[in-house]
Amino acid sequence: MELKQLQDTASQIRRDIVRMVHGCQSGHPGGSLGCADLLTALYFSEMKIREEKKEDGYLSFSRAGTGEDIFFLSNGHISPLFYSVLSRRGYFPVSELASFRKINSRLQGHPATHDHLPGIRVASGSLGQGLSVAAGMAHAKKLKGDNSTVYVLMGDGEQQEGQVWEGAQFAPHYKLDNLVAIIDWNKQQIDGSTDKVMNNRDIGAKYEAFGWTTISLEDGNDIVQVLEALHKAKQLKGQGKPVAILMKTEMGSGVDFMMHTHKWHGTAPNDEQLAKALEQLPETLGDY
Amino acid sequence: MKKYTYTEKKDTRSGFGAGMAELGRKNPDVVALCADLVASLKLDAFIKENPGRFVQCGIAEANMIGVSAGMAIAGYIPFATTFANFGSGRVYDQIRQSVAYSGTNVKICVSHAGLTLGEDGATHQILEDIAMMRAMPEMTVINPCDYNQTMAATIALADHNGPAYLRFGRPVVPVFTDADQKFEIGKAWMVNEGKDVSIIATGHLVWEAILAGEILEKEGIDAEIINIHTIKPLDEEAILKSATKTGCVVTAEEHQLNGGLGDAVCQLLGRNLPTPVEMIGVNNSFGESGTPAQLMEKYGLNAASIASKVRAVIKRKK
Secondary structure (H helix, E strand, O other): OOHHHHHHHHHHHHHHHHHHHHHHOOOOHHHHHHOHHHHHHHHHHHOOOOOOEOOOOOEOOOOOOOOOOEEEEOOHHHHHHHHHHHHHHOOOOHHHHHHOOOOOOOOOOOOOOOOOOOOOOOOOOOOOOHHHHHHHHHHHHHHHOOOOOEEEEEEOHHHHOHHHHHHHHHHHHOOOOOEEEEEEEOOEEOOEEHHHHOOOOOHHHHHHHHOOEEEEEOOOOOHHHHHHHHHHHHHOOOOOOOEEEEEEOOOOOOOHHHOOOOOOOOOOOOHHHHHHHHHOOOOOOOOO | OOOOOOOOEEEHHHHHHHHHHHHHHHOOOEEEEEOOOOOOOOOHHHHHHOHHHEEEOOOOHHHHHHHHHHHHHOOOEEEEEEEOOOOOHHHHHHHHHHHHOOOOOOEEEEEOOOHHHHHHOOOOOOOOHHHHHHHOOOOEEEOOOOHHHHHHHHHHHHOOOOOEEEEOOOOEEEOOOOOOOOOOOOOOEEEEOOOOEEEEEOOOHHHHHHHHHHHHHHOOOOEEEEEOOEEEOOOHHHHHHHHHHHOOEEEEEEEEOOOOHHHHHHHHHHHHOOOOEEEEEEOOOOOOOOOHHHHHHHOOOOHHHHHHHHHHHHHOOO
């Protein structure tokens, strides 16, 4: 997909996010908007996924993902983004986005496999678990001689969870150079800035010390830079070390009044705010 | 009373190790994970024969559960192993989200459950794990009674698609079940048919229930003894049938009274067939250091205690 198309896709995904969160008056728009460019780059450009379609025209989803690049979302609260990307990529009807967080929906508040929503491989939401799951998948791919790549996205606040560091210690021990962990370094968490709530200090230095190769992504809301970082990560395969991308993003990116604050971590816009947000996000692919 | 004898005593964890060795030879999808307790879990044979299918995780149980979930998604059948204390409460949330709720085919196989862990004391003597795992949706919970049954349960788990918690122990105990038994998950084993009382036991308490049956026989009490190795899903039919026949029940387990097998049986009977029940188990307390035999006696988890509860429950029959 060309750059303009990727940018247009990201814009539509951002519209989906604010509309979904508005539609149920709950959910997490801030981090979803901040990571929209990464997930767009991954699913619409970088990742090699199974393109085979079912009779109904939607992608045929294999949970095992043999031969496919795999993405795990560890910070499951940015589910609006994940659901929008999966539906826009063709896993399920975009109309289903309207059911987000509502009763009897497959689009649970946090991602779940329970109702067999195509594209989801593990439940997430309770933080700190995704890196371990991704490492298990990466290790399994190595055992099976499957040369594809496993990606996992975590929040920066999530780095406060102890299990993250258990996983960070496991991956280099097993030389999982088919594993790319991306840390959404937006410096915000629910109770305020990460520096104030629980200072993460130098996350990159920590990963380096644990045996990872790190890549700094200065602007994770510039798709060009995101793609460059992802290409660089792929080039590092075969060197015996997992790769961590420290991705600086702006929480709420794309909607001016949601940026530069942690306030929109888990708050839904009202009607007026929705209208103001949508003015800033061109409708490119058609709203659901 | 049907006669049960044994020629040797073995630990149930060695039954697990033997089961894993056999699975290693016959099922290429089975992988083993361990958190720095390889010798305790008796994984030596599996590792020696299948080094590539063993994942040493170090002392990091939460990560081990996550790695197991990831490997299961990829199509492997991971057996994640550690002590029961570290494979239940310590990683409850990891099991809940990445295994049970995600429906990943992970077998959590844990040794050193209960008081019979012995001298290490209460920090390691988990007595709440059945309660925790029983409460978790989608989870199968199995607590076999001897070496042979543990081996059979281990092998059966590889053919069972879904999350499971297999709990076994440290000490050597009589080997009294058949070496070539067929293990059916969720199916009670009728140890002895009787008419006066139903003794429903799991794990190490099954042998004690047999000994209690022999004591009671001398007093003219004809005890039915049922081994519930699968606590969840519970073989409700077998329990209701037995309680209908005998009219009173004693449950026995190496676990807290709260939330264990006895609780499950009481819930079943209360809803379907109100029946007098007495329970053997640890009553709302932690354990302590001591030999397994000393602890089982002090906490009332032996044949004498079972027999005494039987006498009490029979008096409550209408």
